[in-house]
Amino acid sequence: MSRNPLRERLNEGKPTLGTHILSAWPTLVELIGHSKQYDYVEFTAEYAPFTMHDLDNLGRSFELMGMSGMIKIEQTQYTHQAMRAIGSGFQSVLFADIRSVEDAKAAVDAVRAETTMAHGARGRGRLGVGMRRDVGTVRTGGSPAYVDALNEVVIAIMVEKKSCVDDLDRILDVPGLDMVQFGASDFSMSIGKTGQYNDPEVLAAEKKTIETALKKGLHPRVELRDPSQAGKYLDMGVKHYCIGWDVRILADWWDTKGAEMRGLLGGAAAPAKAPAKAGNY
Helix, strand or coil, X not given: CCCCHHHHHHHCCCCEEEEEECCCCHXXXXXXXXXXXXXXXXXXXXXXXXXXXXXXHHHHHHHHHCCEEEEEECHHHHHHXXXXXXXXXXXXXXXXXXXXXXXXXXXXXXXXXXXXXHCCCCCCCCECCCCCHHHXXXXXXCCHHHHHHHHHCEEEEEECCHHHHXXXXXXXXXXXXXXXXXXXXXXXXXXXCCCCCCCHHHHHHHHHHHHHHHHCCCEEEEEECCHHHCHHHHHHCCCEEEEEEHHHHHHHHHHHHHHHHHHHHCCCCCCCCCCCCCCCC
16 A cells, blocks of 8 residues: 555644645646655645546556645535545545534545444544555455555545534544644635635634644644745644645736736737735635
8 A cells, every 4th residue: 555645744743735736637746746845736626627537647646756645525525536536546635515513424434444443533434445546456455454544544624614613623523534724715605704804703713723623633724825824824833734726826827927928019908917815716
């Protein structure tokens, strides 16, 4: 079974750094890996088109570059996409749309093996034996090493709905959770303040999420558009970050550089819209 670099760093108490891609082109993972700056890559599948073949190819690229792969999935796909991503070589799953204790338990169930071997702090799940890339297709499936590897998969959840924040203590007590991330965009929408990321209620919910996770020995993770935004989170004790999105990097470049070139050409195109200063994306 492949080693899980993200789990290793969490176990050692070390900080972690990831970045996001929405493109399923595995060469992007190689480019990120060659930078030698990142512990894992998050494939934000909740928003992206992809096939099962794409997941296998991404899994190969993670292994080639010695990084972990994380996949973000939306609620209606918890069981299916978590199972297929892990089978392709992903070693972490980020579950969106957590609203209740039952949702958090369903997230853990979608990752762990259904066996008495899996009892304990990391939870017991619903996964059976598979013939997929993670077990060499037919080589180590159904072995104790397979169960151990499922126990090592890093489970992250999004705290982004009002009901989740309201019941956060009980939700974060669900065995098996590792990382916790606040989602200001969805939370602000859920309380009728869409896009008001600096509203006191939104900021208070973010602070509660981070402080509660730390109190319970979990790992809060923060998404940042730019490292200049990290200061207040570092002061709060956050050690885990995921920075940048491939699509945002491209959009910002096309906006600014296109406007510069139009200026040189004396073109009459409308000026590029300045990048937003607030929000996750």
